[in-house]
Amino acid sequence: MNSEDSLARLAAVIESRKTAQGGDAGKSYVARLLQQGPDAVLKKIGEEATEVVMAAKDADHGGDPGRIVSEVADLWFHTMIALARHGLGPAQVIAELDRRAGTSGIEEKASRGSRPPGEG
Numbered sequence: 001m002n003s004e005d006s007l008a009r010l011a012a013v014i015e016s017r018k019t020a021q022g023g024d025a026g027k028s029y030v031a032r033l034l035q036q037g038p039d040a041v042l043k044k045i046g047e048e049a050t051e052v053v054m055a056a057k058d059a060d061h062g063g064d065p066g067r068i069v070s071e072v073a074d075l076w077f078h079t080m081i082a083l084a085r086h087g088l089g090p091a092q093v094i095a096e097l098d099r100r101a102g103t104s105g106i107e108e109k110a111s112r113g114s115r116p117p118g119e120g
C-alpha cells in the first residue's frame, strides 16, 4: 500500500466513526474522542506534539530514533481526527503540500513581506 492509500484508508475509518453505526464509544477510541468534544482532540494534539519534541530531543542525546516515528504517527493520527471534524482529510493536506512544492520557504515568506529566518 502506498502512503497516500494508507492515509486515505485511515481517514475513511475515522470518517466511519462519526456515524451512528461506527461511532460506538465503548468500542472505538476515535468515536470516544469525538464524543468528548473538540477540546479533547485539541488537547491530544498538544500532548502528542510535545511527545514528538521529547522523542527527537532524546534521539539527539543518543536515544532511539524509532520513538520519533511512533510519536509522529500518534500526532498525524490525532491531527487527522481534527481534520475529519471539519470535513477535511489528508487529500487536502497533500494537495496543499503539492501546491507548495518547489517554492522555498524563504521565498514564500518574503512574498508575504516577512524577513527570512535569522534576519529579524
Ligand SMILES: N=c1c2ncn([C@@H]3O[C@H](COP(=O)(O)OP(=O)(O)OP(=O)(O)O)[C@@H](O)[C@H]3O)c2ncn1[C@@H]1O[C@H](COP(=O)(O)O)[C@@H](O)[C@H]1O
Residues within 6 Å of the ligand: 010, 013, 014, 017, 027, 028, 029, 030, 031, 073, 074, 077
Ligand atoms: N492509528 C491509530 C492510533 N494511534 C494511536 N491510537 C490511540 O491513541 C491513544 C492515545 O495515545 P497515547 O500515547 O496518548 O496513550 P494513552 O496515554 O494510553 O492515551 P490517553 O489515555 O491519554 O487517551 C491510545 O489509546 C492509542 O491506542 C490510535 N488508535 C487508533 N488508530 C487507528 O484508528 C483506527 C480506528 O480506531 P478505533 O476507533 O479505536 O477503532 C484503528 O484501526 C487504527 O488504524
